[in-house]
Amino acid sequence: MTTAQVTPAQALLVVGDLVTDVVALHAKPLSPDTDTSARIAVRPGGSAANTAAWAAHAGVPARLLSRVGADSADWHREALARGGVETCLRVDRDRPTAVVIDLVDGAGERTFVTDRGASGALGPSDWQDALLDGVGRMHLSGYLLFGAEGRALAAVAVAAARARGIGVSVDPASSGFLREFGADRFLALLGGVDLLLPNLDEARALTGQSDPSIAARVLSARCHCLVALKLGSAGALLAEHGALLGRVPAPAAVPLDSTGAGDAFAGGLLAALLDGADPAAAAAAGCRLGATAVLAVGGRPAAATAH
Numbered sequence: 001m002t003t004a005q006v007t008p009a010q011a012l013l014v015v016g017d018l019v020t021d022v023v024a025l026h027a028k029p030l031s032p033d034t035d036t037s038a039r040i041a042v043r044p045g046g047s048a049a050n051t052a053a054w055a056a057h058a059g060v061p062a063r064l065l066s067r068v069g070a071d072s073a074d075w076h077r078e079a080l081a082r083g084g085v086e087t088c089l090r091v092d093r094d095r096p097t098a099v100v101i102d103l104v105d106g107a108g109e110r111t112f113v114t115d116r117g118a119s120g121a122l123g124p125s126d127w128q129d130a131l132l133d134g135v136g137r138m139h140l141s142g143y144l145l146f147g148a149e150g151r152a153l154a155a156v157a158v159a160a161a162r163a164r165g166i167g168v169s170v171d172p173a174s175s176g177f178l179r180e181f182g183a184d185r186f187l188a189l190l191g192g193v194d195l196l197l198p199n200l201d202e203a204r205a206l207t208g209q210s211d212p213s214i215a216a217r218v219l220s221a222r223c224h225c226l227v228a229l230k231l232g233s234a235g236a237l238l239a240e241h242g243a244l245l246g247r248v249p250a251p252a253a254v255p256l257d258s259t260g261a262g263d264a265f266a267g268g269l270l271a272a273l274l275d276g277a278d279p280a281a282a283a284a285a286g287c288r289l290g291a292t293a294v295l296a297v298g299g300r301p302a303a304a305t306a307h
Helices: 047-057 073-082 117-121 142-146 148-163 175-181 183-187 200-207 212-223 261-274 279-293
Strands: 011-015 019-025 039-045 062-069 085-092 098-104 110-115 135-141 167-171 226-230 236-240 243-248
Touching (some): 011 047, 011 148, 039 073, 047 062, 047 073, 047 142, 047 261, 047 279, 062 073, 062 117, 073 085, 098 117, 117 148, 135 148, 142 148, 142 167, 142 175, 148 167, 167 261, 200 212, 200 226, 212 226, 212 243, 226 261, 226 279, 243 279, 261 279
Parallel strands (some): 011 062, 011 135, 062 085
Antiparallel strands (some): 019 039, 098 110, 226 236, 236 243
């Protein structure tokens, strides 16, 4: 395994997608069959990579396992290094880097058009148990679970983590893909996971419950784990084993681009857990980073995206 640095104990290992984001901010609704004015920027992204970058921003050592196309491997590696992330990138000579076209409206809300590219080929052959050396928690992007190779990798990685007593979290990642994949099928893959980090749309897709409090309780009972339900500007709900633990407020923020806000929440929460915080304090740390993330274009901390 080639890594950028030696990681001390209690690091975070993140496994999943690395993406080139093409972000289009359009103040007016899209006009079919003609042009719509927009500000367009190209940024490094991907839920897993963003989460690692925000965790590093919060002060914990973060390591990323992902797959990237040879077309932009150096650019992505350098961007992650600027953000303080230790990179374990598998360079794919046959597939291009994943690309997401990120359409952001005047309220800062985003719609994704996704080509998973090399990230969709991340699989068990990319795994080494040494990735867990010095790691205190492992986090999986839910995108892994939507493909056969990713599911095989997740099974190997979770088994290896649990054998070492390392906690495992999952972000379900996409309500659209969840509905296509099937809630029961997705939930059946979460054995060994002790923390689930859905947003409200994902929790509704997984439970069929529209009320956030009910969705959080139902999901925590079905998963037998802690659920931190992301509610955007309304903060987060915590539930465990079918019981609601409480709501954590989010700082006020006027959003420019909500891309990566959930990843920032995850990075902040996981970093705080590694620092010894209880779930409520960890969720509060996540909410603070989520509120920071919506103030800039793209899904990473500003310093990590500077060219």
